[in-house]
Amino acid sequence: MQNIKKTQQVSFKFPDSKIPVQNSPRDGFLVIENVSKVYQTPKGPYTVLEEVNLDVKEGEFICLIGHSGCGKSTLLNMVAGFSEPTDGEVRLQGEAITEPGPDRMMVFQGYALLPWKTAFENVYLAVNSVYPKKSESQKVAITRQHLAMVGLTEAADKKPKQLSGGMKQRVSIARALAIRPQVLILDEPFGALDAITKEELQEELLKIWTDHRCTVLMITHDIDEALFLADRLVMMTNGPHAKIGEVLEISFPRPRDRTRIMEDPEYYKLRNYALDFLYHRFAHDDAS
């Protein structure tokens, strides 16, 4: 536990890497400032997160990694507006986030599709609610277009029960993107999928992100997934009193090709560094 106290948020760079320090003018698009979250429990206050600071640039793809219980979901829930920080502030374009809204759409861990609605109806519900002024045919067109984008034109009239896990996640992504959020929040979206579907969806997500360029915050447990997708990998220390341990810049050129990246020696440096962080320096309590 001692080393946790020493850790500060540092933008990690390899001494030998040539990552340029980016200071784009769009800095401060999404700002997480001194955020702490304390839950009151019968045994007294329980501090999940303490003094978390993160600046996210517009259009950036951020992955969060950390052991379970480190407050990743708590942090993203505060960005989504489901809960408010006990201390500090989350700001989107300078405005404090106080409640959930479609500008920060979430792809939920369990897909959160309404089981009594078809894939089409699930997406349409979102479109209809967010664009009340558009005509019926426009809303239908937007819905169809986004279902097509994730390759679900055929399955549009199926209900979630008839869809595989990967297809459900596609519907969930289509629903999220159809309302053009400024920030897309994904809570471990591919955790429950098999390896092949997972890779397919990662590639689709990356392609869609390249086309639409929204800001992405994504929780993952998979270092390879993060290295393939993210611009930066935020590594969290263990809870309680979790904070951002280090932020790893991932500067592989885009569009990224999985095989090419994996051949890059840099890939293994980053990977080993992240592994070392997670399994040695901040090994989970069970393991230590």
Add this chain to the structure above:
Amino acid sequence: MSVSITPRKKRNKQAVGFLPGLLADKKSRKIVAPIIAIGFFLIVWQLFSFGPDANLPGPIKVVSQTWELIINPFFDKGATNKGLFWQIFASLQRVAIGFTLAAIVGISLGIVVGTNGFLFDALDPIFQVLRTIPPLAWLPISLAAFQQANPSAIFVIFITSIWPIILNTIVGVQQIPQDYVNVSKVLQLSRREYFMDIVFPATVPYIFTGLRIGIGLSWLAIIAAEMLIGGVGIGFFIWDAWNAANISQIILALVYVGVVGLLLDKLIGFIAAKVVPDEQK
């Protein structure tokens, strides 16, 4: 359905007779087996009623003594002297009014209380006490309040059937998965959309469980209430027959009461099958 671990024996299809054949087929067994059971019951009943000091008539005597009532359910000789159809119809009318009111009030109240933590904490203990009060215990209160027999009976139906409807609706609302609530929050659904697209479909199976229990209870209550308040109705018909020492009529009425109760339950089940989304069953 039972799960058999040992492999099923192959049936010898050539050797089976007519009845064993019907029983071997699972579908026809559903019909044939109860008929056998009823037949067996009637025979035993008949045998018991042959005894010298039997107080109750056997099935043959019941049918012969009530034959007029069986073949002629629609007669109407004024006052309470009406055919069994009209007696049951009168009871069903009371149930329909009382139960419909209970459903409307119960579902609305259940949704409000289920979505409001304060109201739930405030009212749940009261509901838990009130629901244990037997239907007939409400009758004197309701007679005192309404001063008339018919509204009192309807109130007893209402107050009997409302508790399971309220309590099940509350549970239904409270069990709406947090994910669905979060979806509605992030999409900022209007209250109407939230209710129609999320609360109602998620809660409707629970509502129907409550309605099904409620209709059963209200049919139980109406018979008892009518015995006390009199007038046209199957409950008072039974009481009237008892005063006339006509046991056969009572037995016939009991059969009708049972069948109607079953049909009411099936009716709610049928509506539920139409209304509840497939995914929620």
